[in-house]
Amino acid sequence: MNEAAPLNRTQPTERSPVAGHVRWTIAALLFFATTINYLDRQVLGVLKPTLTTELHWSETDYADIVFWFQAAYAIGLLGFGRIIDRIGTRRGYAVAIGVWSVAAILHAGVRSAVGFAVVRFTLGLGEAGNFPAGIKTIAEWFPKRERALAAGLMNAGSNVGAVITPLLVPVLVLAFGWRSAFIVTGAIGFIWLAAWLMIYRVPRAYKRLGAAELALIESDPPEPTAPVRWSALFRLRATWAFVVAKFLTDPIWYLFLFWLPDFFAKTYHLDLTTFGPPLVVIFVLADVGSIGGGWLSATLIKRGFSVNDGRKIALLVSAVLVIPVAFASGVSNLWLAVAILGLAAAAHQGWSSNLYALVTDTVPKSAVASVIGIGSAAGAIGGMIMAKSVGAILDSIGSYQPIFIWASSIYLVALLIVHLLLPRLRVVAPD
Known part of the structure; x- marks a missing residue:
């Protein structure tokens, strides 16, 4: 079926239960896709202590595996953004989740660090399609005043995936071994794929x-x-604002995803059976931040603030709330550290919700996925640098302190650059 072909539509009546709410059904699909995306991504982080012991990895081995995931993610984002703008969100999303689900399952068949790097590379290529497709879908299905909230709901799926993983993976590992964790989580993607193809237009x-x-x-x-020609997007200030902001701040989220289990293991001597509750609390708080950040800017705009002021106030609040993470590695109480890290994770997700919405405020709809892909690729490159840096720091001094100090201030730097590049938010097409 032609995705853009108009069809007869039902007029809203009292007997039409979906009238006025279809767009939120679409948002729910995006939420579940992102949940699965992060479920597949997070399994390796949860299994790091187990696999490091069983497969005799060094910190550098693990960092290299993460590095190659990030490299593929960056490459995939550049490609998928353009592909999705060309073939549409329905087919583009289907290709992405099909590739990453197969790659997730293939983790069960490898044992060496090199083998994991190969399958993580493939996973990164597929997972790269999630946000370009999702944010373009939001631009197609939501008016501007609702886009940050819709992006927040979609982005909340990343936190739910990160919550489910430390609860589900230990159960699977203890019952069936670590390979089962990759097989079960990877297979879930095909259920979503069937629903997407049946429902989405x-x-x-x-x-x-x-x-x-x-x-x-x-x-x-x-x-x-x-x-819009892909090369022309690099003449837009909006593209560069998104690129810089993602490059500087996405690595902090990757730090939470891939190293928090290790941080708790090293600092508080937790293991596969005990670091689940702290991770659940952190990512539940991140969920609150994801939706809350979108709600904040949406509420400000509804109350008369301009789109420019509403978005930037929400970004500023998020940036300020990350600052206490500088103290995370210096506290002796586990739950105080969890509270600090949870606040930072919530703030990051509130930041991300508004940053994604900012793209839809400033870029033509026909190029949204491409710009999301370009900026997210920059974030993945930042994540590659983070992976190498964290591995080197832990191998040399064994402390997360310098990493958390850097994380505490980088959001304010990013916001300043965004504001200098985009003093006012409006859609501008390249000449």
């Missing part, structure tokens, strides 16, 4: 979308719709 091709909801979705002023 763009708004004007969706049979059950009411006229009133379509009018709401299309209520913003018209934007440029002509295809």
Whole structure:
């Protein structure tokens, strides 16, 4: 079926239960896709202490495996963003989750550090399609005033995935061995893929979308719709603002995903059976931040703030709330450290929700996925640098302190650069 072909639509009536709410069904699909994305990504971090012991990895071995995931993620983001803008979100998302689900399952068949690097590279290529496809879907299905909240709901899936992983993986490992964790989590993606192909269409091709909801979705002023050359996007200040912000701040999230289990093991002597609750608390708080950050800017805009002021106030609040993470490695009480790290994780996710929405505020819809891909690739490159740096620091001094100090201030630096590049938010097409 042609994704853009208009179909007859149901007028909203009292008997039409989905009238006015279809876009939130789409948001739920994006939430679950992101949950699965992070479930597959997080398994390795949870298993790090187990695999390090069983497979005799050094800190540098693990850092190298993470590095190659990040490298593939960066490459994939550059490619997938452009592909999705060309073939559409329905087919693009399907390709992405199919690739990453197969790669997740293949982890069960390798044992060496090199083998893990290869399958992690493939996983990174596939997982790269999630956010370009998801944020473009939000731009297609939501008016500007709701996009940060929708992005927050989608982004909340990353935290739910990170919560489920430390609860599910130990159960699977203790019952069936570590390979089962990769097989089970990888297989879940194919369930979502079937649902996506059955349900998803763009708004004007969706049979059950009411006229009133379509009018709401299309209520913003018209934007440029002509295809934009990929190279032309680098002439946009909005592209560079997103690139710089992602490059500087995404590595902090990768630090939480891939090293927190190790941090708790080294600092508080927790193991596979005991670091689950602290991780659950941190990522539940991150969920609150993801939705709360989107809610904050959406509420400010509804109360009369400009889109520019609403987005930047929410970004500033998020940046300030990360600052206490500088003290995370210096506290002796486990739960105080959890509270500090949870606040930082929540702030990061609130930051991300508004940063993604900022792209939809400043870039033509026809190029949203491409810009998301370019910026997210920059974030992955930052993550590669982080992986190498963390491995070197831990091998040399064995402390997370310098890493957390750097993390505490980098969001304010990123926000300053965003503001200098984009003093006002508006959609600008390249010349």
